[in-house]
Amino acid sequence: xxxxxxxxxxxxxxxxxxxxxxxxxxxxxxxxxxxxxxxxxxxxxxxxxxxxxxxxxxxxxxxxxxxxxxxxxxxxxxxxxxxxxxxxxxxxxxxxxxxxxxxxxxxxxxxxxxxxxxxxxxxxxxxxxxxxxxxxxxxxxxxxxxxxxxxxxxxxxxxxxxxxxxxxxxxxxxxxxxxxxxxxxxxxxxxxxxxxxxxxxxxxxxxxxxxxxxxxxxxxxxxxxxxxxxxxxxxxxxxxxxxxxxxxxxxxxxxxxxxxxxxxxxxxxxxxxxxxxxxxxxxxxxxxxxxxxxxxxxxxxxxxxxxxxxxxxxxxxxxxxxxxxxxxxxxxxxxxxxxxxxxxxxxxxxxxxxxxxxxxxxxxxxxxxxxxxxxxxxxxxxxxxxxxxxxxxxxxxxxxx
Amino acid sequence: xxxxxxxxxxxxxxxxxxxxxxxxxxxxxxxxxxxxxxxxxxxxxxxxxxxxxxxxxxxxxxxxxxxxxxxxxxxxxxxxxxxxxxxxxxxxxxxxxxxxxxx
Amino acid sequence: xxxxxxxxxxxxxxxxxxxxxxxxxxxxxxxxxxxxxxxxxxxxxxxxxxxxxxxxxxxxxxxxxxxxxxxxxxxxxxxxxxxxxxxxxxxxxxxxxxxxxxxxxxxxxxxxxxxxxxxxxxxxxxxxxxxxxxxxxxxxxxxxxxxxxxxxxxxxxxxxxxxxxxxxxxxxxxxxxxxxxxxxxxxxxxxxxxxxxxxxxxxxxxxxxxxxxxxxxxxxxxxxxxxxxxxxxxxxxxxxxxxxxxxxxxxxxxxxxxxxxxxxxxxxxxxxxxxxxxxxxxxxxxxxxxxxxxxxxxxxxxxxxxxxxxxxxxxxxxxxxxxxxxxxxxxxxxxxxxxxxxxxxxxxxxxxxxxxxxxxxxxxxxxxxxxxxxxxxxxxxxxxxxxxxxxxxxxxxxxxxxxxxxxxxxxxxxxxxxxxxxxxxxxxxxxxxxxxxxxxxxxxxxxxxxxxxxxxxxxxxxxxxxxxxxxx
Numbered sequence: 001x002x003x004x005x006x007x008x009x010x011x012x013x014x015x016x017x018x019x020x021x022x023x024x025x026x027x028x029x030x031x032x033x034x035x036x037x038x039x040x041x042x043x044x045x046x047x048x049x050x051x052x053x054x055x056x057x058x059x060x061x062x063x064x065x066x067x068x069x070x071x072x073x074x075x076x077x078x079x080x081x082x083x084x085x086x087x088x089x090x091x092x093x094x095x096x097x098x099x100x101x102x103x104x105x106x107x108x109x110x111x112x113x114x115x116x117x118x119x120x121x122x123x124x125x126x127x128x129x130x131x132x133x134x135x136x137x138x139x140x141x142x143x144x145x146x147x148x149x150x151x152x153x154x155x156x157x158x159x160x161x162x163x164x165x166x167x168x169x170x171x172x173x174x175x176x177x178x179x180x181x182x183x184x185x186x187x188x189x190x191x192x193x194x195x196x197x198x199x200x201x202x203x204x205x206x207x208x209x210x211x212x213x214x215x216x217x218x219x220x221x222x223x224x225x226x227x228x229x230x231x232x233x234x235x236x237x238x239x240x241x242x243x244x245x246x247x248x249x250x251x252x253x254x255x256x257x258x259x260x261x262x263x264x265x266x267x268x269x270x271x272x273x274x275x276x277x278x279x280x281x282x283x284x285x286x287x288x289x290x291x292x293x294x295x296x297x298x299x300x301x302x303x304x305x306x307x308x309x310x311x312x313x314x315x316x317x318x319x320x321x322x323x324x325x326x327x328x329x330x331x332x333x334x335x336x337x338x339x340x341x342x343x344x345x346x347x348x349x350x351x352x353x354x355x356x357x358x359x360x361x362x363x364x365x366x367x368x369x370x371x372x373x374x375x376x377x378x379x380x381x382x383x384x385x386x387x388x389x390x391x392x393x394x395x396x397x398x399x400x401x
Numbered sequence: 402x403x404x405x406x407x408x409x410x411x412x413x414x415x416x417x418x419x420x421x422x423x424x425x426x427x428x429x430x431x432x433x434x435x436x437x438x439x440x441x442x443x444x445x446x447x448x449x450x451x452x453x454x455x456x457x458x459x460x461x462x463x464x465x466x467x468x469x470x471x472x473x474x475x476x477x478x479x480x481x482x483x484x485x486x487x488x489x490x491x492x493x494x495x496x497x498x499x500x501x502x503x504x
Numbered sequence: 505x506x507x508x509x510x511x512x513x514x515x516x517x518x519x520x521x522x523x524x525x526x527x528x529x530x531x532x533x534x535x536x537x538x539x540x541x542x543x544x545x546x547x548x549x550x551x552x553x554x555x556x557x558x559x560x561x562x563x564x565x566x567x568x569x570x571x572x573x574x575x576x577x578x579x580x581x582x583x584x585x586x587x588x589x590x591x592x593x594x595x596x597x598x599x600x601x602x603x604x605x606x607x608x609x610x611x612x613x614x615x616x617x618x619x620x621x622x623x624x625x626x627x628x629x630x631x632x633x634x635x636x637x638x639x640x641x642x643x644x645x646x647x648x649x650x651x652x653x654x655x656x657x658x659x660x661x662x663x664x665x666x667x668x669x670x671x672x673x674x675x676x677x678x679x680x681x682x683x684x685x686x687x688x689x690x691x692x693x694x695x696x697x698x699x700x701x702x703x704x705x706x707x708x709x710x711x712x713x714x715x716x717x718x719x720x721x722x723x724x725x726x727x728x729x730x731x732x733x734x735x736x737x738x739x740x741x742x743x744x745x746x747x748x749x750x751x752x753x754x755x756x757x758x759x760x761x762x763x764x765x766x767x768x769x770x771x772x773x774x775x776x777x778x779x780x781x782x783x784x785x786x787x788x789x790x791x792x793x794x795x796x797x798x799x800x801x802x803x804x805x806x807x808x809x810x811x812x813x814x815x816x817x818x819x820x821x822x823x824x825x826x827x828x829x830x831x832x833x834x835x836x837x838x839x840x841x842x843x844x845x846x847x848x849x850x851x852x853x854x855x856x857x858x859x860x861x862x863x864x865x866x867x868x869x870x871x872x873x874x875x876x877x878x879x880x881x882x883x884x885x886x887x888x889x890x891x892x893x894x895x896x897x898x899x900x901x902x903x904x905x906x907x908x909x910x911x912x913x914x915x916x917x918x919x920x921x922x923x924x925x926x927x928x929x930x931x932x933x934x935x936x937x938x939x940x941x942x943x944x945x946x947x948x949x950x951x952x953x954x955x956x957x958x959x960x961x962x963x964x965x966x967x968x969x970x971x972x973x974x975x976x
Contacts, residue, residue: 044903044907045903047907047908168902237957277452278452301960302964304957304961304964305961307957308958315957316477316958317478318919318955320954321917321949322951430646430648436642437642437645437646437650440650441648450629450886453889456734456735460886461619461637462634462635462637463551463635463638463641464544465772465920478956482641483544
C-alpha cells in the first residue's frame with residue numbers, strides 16, 4: 001500500500017481518534033498507565049454525540065446479564081472518577097424507575113425484577129400508591145414500577161472536561177480540528193498511523209472511538225463497520241427542582257431500544273430525567289435519518305404530549321430548548337470493542353448507541369487491556385468476547401449466505 | 402418598605418385597575434406593563450436566581466433577557482416587561498421556588 | 505381558560521412589527537398579498553416606536569386588536585405573539601394571547617430587530633441595573649420610572665437621548681458617562697461619514713437639555729463596579745484608556761439607586777439560525793448576522809431578513825430595507841416584474857445610510873479593554889450564573905469555540921438562550937486571540953423562546969401512530 005506523503009504533525013504509541021466520552025476515557029486510562037497517547041478530534045472535544053444526550057448510567061434498562069454487570073462496574077468507576085477528577089462531574093445516584101401501564105405487564109415486571117436481583121441489582125417492584133409516593137408527578141394509569149436504587153447519572157460535558165484535563169496532566173497531547181480521514185497501513189499490513197486534515201499522526205496503534213463517524217475512517221476496505229447514526233431527540237424544560245426525582249421511563253422504551261428499528265419511522269417513548277441544575281430532560285425518540293440533527297416538529301410534539309400524559313404537572317412548565325444527538329447503532333445492539341484481528345494495530349471502541357456514557361469507563365478498561373496485552377479479569381474477558389470486532393465479519397458472512 | 406414616589410411625565414392620572422399581586426388585591430394604572438405595575442407597588446426583585454438565590458429585577462425591558470419572569474393566572478414564565486396588566490389578573494412573583502410546592 | 509389551536513395560511517409571515525416589519529408588511533399587502541404580522545409587543549412600532557400601553561387600553565376593546573387601524577386591511581396583525589420557531593421555511597409555531605397558532609405561508613420575513621448589548625461589570629445583576637432601553641420602555645410604556653438617582657453609562661447616542669428623557673420625566677440623572685473617547689484621527693474619519701446627519705442635531709439638542717438640568721456628559725469613562733447588597737447603592741466610575749481598559753486614575757464612587765447600561769446592539773439571529781440559515785460575523789458591527797444576498801434573502805429557502813436583525817442600522821435603514829424586501833418578495837411571489845425604479849431609489853438611500861452607519865460604528869466600537877471589565881466572580885451568564893472564572897477555566901482547559909463554552913460552563917443554556925451573554929462570550933474569545941470570523945456561529949434550536957408544555961399539547965392534533973404503542 002502506498003501513501004501520499006503528508007506532513008507529520010505528531011507521533012505517539014497510540015493515537016485515539018474521537019474526543020467524545022469514549023475517546024477521552026480511553027486516552028486518560030492509557031496515559032495513566034504510562035502509554036504515550038495523542039487524542040485526535042475532528043472538531044472540538046465533546047462536539048459530537050457525547051454532549052447531545054442525557055447522562056444516565058442505568059442498569060435498569062439492560063437486557064442481558066453481561067451488560068448489567070458492566071454497567072454496575074461503570075457506576076463504581078464513575079463514583080471513583082467523581083473524587084479523582086478535578087472537575088465536578090455531577091455524579092448522582094438517585095436511582096431509576098421503569099413503570100408499567102398494562103395489567104398484562106405485571107408478570108413481565110415481576111420476572112424482570114427477579115432477573116435483575118439475580119444479577120445483583122438492588123431493586124424493588126412497587127405498586128401505584130408507592131409510585132406516587134416516590135415520584136409524585138407521575139400519574140396516569142399505571143400498574144406498578146421497578147425502582148432501581150443504584151442507578152446513577154453524570155453531566156457528560158463535565159466528564160469529558162475532567163478526563164481530558166487529567167489526561168493532559170499525564171502528558172496526553174490533544175489535537176482538535178484534526179479530522180481523521182485514513183488509516184496508514186504499512187507493507188506488513190500493520191497500522192502505522194492516521195492521516196488527518198491537519199497532517200499525519202504516526203502511531204503503531206490507532207483506536208477508532210469516532211462513534212457515528214467511525215465507519216467514515218478510510219481503512220482501505222478492511223474491518224467494515226456496520227455502525228449507523230440513529231437520531232434521538234431530547235427536550236429541556238425550565239428548572240423545576242424536585243418535580244422529577246430520578247430517571248423515569250415507561251417500559252415500552254426498552255422494547256424500542258432493542259428493536260431492530262430498521263425503518264425511518266420514529267419510535268417515541270416517555271422518559272423524564274432530572275438534571276443537576278433542576279431542568280428536566282424529556283425524551284425519547286429513535287429514528288434513522290442519516291447524519292441529520294434537525295429536531296423534527298412531529299417528534300417534538302409527540303415527546304411533549306406523551307410526557308404531559310404521564311406527568312400532567314409538566315403542563316405548567318416552559319420548554320426552553322431541544323436537541324438531537326446521533327447514536328452509533330449496530331445491528332446486534334452491542335458495541336464494537338477490541339482489536340481487529342485482520343488489521344494489526346487497529347482497535348475499535350465504537351457502536352455504543354445509547355450506552356456511550358454508561359459504558360465509557362469499562363470501554364476504556366477493555367481498550368487498555370488490548371493495548372497493554374494485560375490479562376483481563378473474567379468480566380473483561382467475557383466482554384471482549386461479546387463485543388469483538390471479529391463478530392461483525394462473521395455476521396456479515398452469515399447474512400451473505 | 403414604603404412605596405417609592407414616582408417621577409412621571411406630566412399627564413392626567415390614568416384609570417386604575419385591580420390585580421391580585423402575590424395574593425394581595427392591588428390597584429395599578431390600567432394598561433401598563435406588569436413590570437411597571439410591580440414597580441409601582443414597590444416591588445423590585447421579581448424572582449430569585451438559580452442556584453445562588455440572588456434577587457433579580459427587570460433588566461432588558463424588551464422581552465429578551467427573561468429576568469422578569471412572573472407567574473400570571475397560574476402560567477409560569479410570563480415576561481412582565483412586555484405583558485400588560487388586565488383587570489383581575491393574578492400575578493405571582495417567582496421568588497418562591499417551584500420545588501416548594503412539591504416538598 | 506380554554507385554549508384552542510388555530511391555524512393561519514397565507515402568503516407571508518412577518519415576524520416583528522418594528523419599522524422593518526411594518527414596512528415590509530405594508531408593501532406586500534399593498535400588492536395584494538396576505539400577510540400575518542406577528543409581534544411580541546402590544547403595539548406596533550418596535551422598540552423605537554414603542555407607544556404607551558395606556559393609549560391602547562383607552563382605545564377600548566381593540567386593545568388586543570387584530571386589525572389595527574394604522575395597518576392595511578390585507579395585514580392580519582397579532583400583537584403579544586411569540587414565534588418559537590419553524591418546522592421549515594413554510595411552517596411556524598406561534599403562541600398568541602388566545603393560544604397556539606400554526607402558520608403555513610409561502611415566505612417568511614424575519615424582522616426581529618436587535619438586543620441591547622451590555623458588558624458585564626461586578627454588580628450588574630443587582631436590581632436597579634438595567635439596559636438604557638429598559639428605562640426608556642418604562643418611560644414610554646407607562647410614564648413611570650421606579651428609581652430616583654440614576655447613572656447612565658455605556659456608549660452610543662442612545663445614552664444622551666435616554667438621559668434627556670429621564671430628566672424631562674423628573675428623574676435625577678447624576679452622571680452620564682460615555683466609554684468611547686475616539687482619538688482625533690478617528691474623529692476625522694468618522695466625521696466625513698456622519699457629516700450632516702440629522703442625528704447630530706438631535707444629539708446637540710439632548711446635550712442642551714441635559715446642560716439645563718446641570719448634567720454634563722463625560723467621555724472616556726466607564727463603570728468599574730456597581731455596589732449594593734440586594735439593590736443598587738452606588739457605582740464606581742473610572743477613566744478609560746482609548747482601548748477601553750481602565751486607566752490608573754482612582755475611581756469615583758457615585759451614590760445612585762439605578763445604573764443604566766448600554767454598549768451597542770446585537771442582531772437577534774435566533775430564528776434565522778433555527779431555520780438553518782448561514783450566520784456570519786459582522787466585524788464592523790461586532791455582531792452575528794444572517795448571510796443575505798442582494799435581495800435581502802437568507803440562505804434558508806423562502807426566508808428573508810430585514811432591518812436590525814440582519815445588521816444593526818437603526819430605524820430609518822430598517823424601514824428602507826423593509827420596503828425593498830417587500831418589493832422584491834412581492835415580485836417573487838406574484839410573478840409580476842420588479843418595480844426597478846423604486847428598487848434603484850431605495851438602494852441609493854440605503855447605501856447613503858450605510859455610510860453614516862460606518863461612521864457611527866467607528867466612533868462607538870467597543871475597545872478590546874472590555875475583556876478586563878469583569879472580575880472572576882462576575883456572572884457572565886445571568887441565567888445560569890456562569891462566572892468569568894468559569895469561562896477562563898474552560899478556555900484554559902482547551903475549549904476553543906462558543907459551543908464548547910456553552911457545554912463546559914452552561915453559559916447560554918438558560919431561558920434567554922444566550923441572547924445576553926453571547927456577545928460577551930464572543931468578545932472574551934476574541935480577547936484570547938481567537939479569530940471570531942472563523943468561529944462556528946451560535947446555533948439556536950426550537951423553541952428559540954420558551955414555550956409552554958400546555959401550548960404544545962393544545963397544538964398537537966394527535967399523537968403520531970408510532971407513539972400510541974404502549975399507551976394505556
